[in-house]
Amino acid sequence: MNPVQQFRLEEKGVRFRNPYFFLRILLLAFFVFTPFMFRSFEVLDVVLKIIIFSALVASYDVILGYTGIVSLGHVLYFGIGCYSVGIFMGNLGWISYGHLALAFLIAIAVSGILSVLIGLFSLRIRAIFFAMVTLAFMEFAFILSSQLRSITGGDDGISFKLPGILAVDYSIGHFLGIELTGRILSYFLILLICMILFLFMLRFVHSPVGRVLQSIRDNEPRSIALGYRTYLFQVIASSFASCVAAVAGACFAIWVRYVSPDSSLSVSIMLDVLLMVIVGGMGTLYGGIFGAAFLMVTRAFLPKLQVLVGSILPGVPMAARLSERWLFYFGLLFIIIVYFFPKGIVGTVQEFFSKRRTS
């Protein structure tokens, strides 16, 4: 047996004993028990958005961090997922499990086909061109969704109801001290779907194709000289990520039961996704979870600083005025993270541990 085989065997032996494995279990346990631990809807809402955005950001990471392609229109597919559910449930009013499943399938199909077409058309040329083309397509979809009032409800968007156990007024009784409403069941359904998406992505980046993608990110001309038609691999990566984003979008629609151009297709969501990837760490997949958590938690709770400071220091106008500027503190936090974690939270921590192990 050569040293490589031996190393792989040892690796396999400690697969369920290494700290990363426990961290994953812990993370999953946290998400599973969140509805039982926190009664407030606000917390549940934030945690669920972290879950959905983790999947979305990880899918963006497959393109940006693993393949090295810059897309500025990834949220387009998220929006397709949102609108697919919104149009079926709201506009057409076909509220049934079958149609919900169909909405998912159509979202995946449309995203897959569209991203292959965009990829074939624009990935051949330089990277910056792909970034611009994807941005243009997203803008185009944004305008379409706000103009086609009869289909998309225009700027007002579409509110809708969901079938059976996912409906808001549904309840199957109490369990572990909480009422299992349609909301809670939606939460678990979305958690399950996002977990499956994550497993798919992990498998994808560790497959032979995934390894070629990493070689393209490192050195595309070399990869070509190895005989890989890198262009086809880039198209595969981008369409895979787009399908994942579409499913994440459909989940988002299930949670908020409402779609509008601003909440599902806007450039500001794209910027959020970019921030999350950078904060979490590119080329790590798990970075998506931490990036999404950072942004969602600070967004949700920094504005509350004012209330908190107001209750601790009543009648100090200076403190009140300072605590109003939550966006400023958000910016400060972001700079601190980028400064101390140049490879993102997960990337930098991984590097730290792998250095310690070898030294």
Added chain:
Amino acid sequence: MNMPHPPIIETKDLTIRFGGHLAVDHVSLQIPPFTFKSIIGPNGAGKTTFFNMISGQYRPTEGKVFLKGKDVTSLSPAIRTQLGIGRSFQLTNVFLSLTVLENVRLAIQSQKDIGFNFWKNYLSFSELENQAYEILKMVLLDTKWNVPASGLTHGEQRKLEIAILLALETEVLLLDEPTAGMALEEVPSILELLKQIKNRRDKTILLVEHKMDVLMALSDSIAVLHEGRLIADDTPEAVSKNREVQEAYFGGGRARG
């Protein structure tokens, strides 16, 4: 030179122009299979450009490239690699963030039929890693298999480059200055490696170099490029005695140009 086999690589009037500059000027060259041919010439003679046209990075302005009698002039570099032309680069060109083993494994993977598999773990194809490890042993990098390529010395990276090239298992190996930028004490190990490959006589090696002494012992034949033109193509002994080559190579070039 007598040629028992038809040439594996043949160029006919290969020419490339960059703007007004004629970088390679009607070079016709035949490389018989399983031989070791070197292409030499002063800096700027067009050696690397000539290489880039054979491996497909550049398209010639004029002329054709044949691989085993088949016209490959219009094929992409990726396809040419699949057909049997592998190359290494003058500037070290490896995947820096990937491990040494992974660099070689990716080269082996490209030869297998699993390129588009995205549903299985890459480690489940364990024979690829084993093959990669065997190749690393050949180039004496086996102890560093789990180090990222960025952690290797320059000389080691050159060796890795050759390992990648060997892993491609192409019939033709194009080596662009394999000893470039290497510390002097590292050069002999590369030459030893080239000698081993040559002695197996199952590859055709085409090598660009500008240090003449490196090649005299290794090459079956040497082609000399000067200012884009082929001025000699003969055995090492004959080339070193060639008057035109001496003029071009050992300083005469400046007086002529």
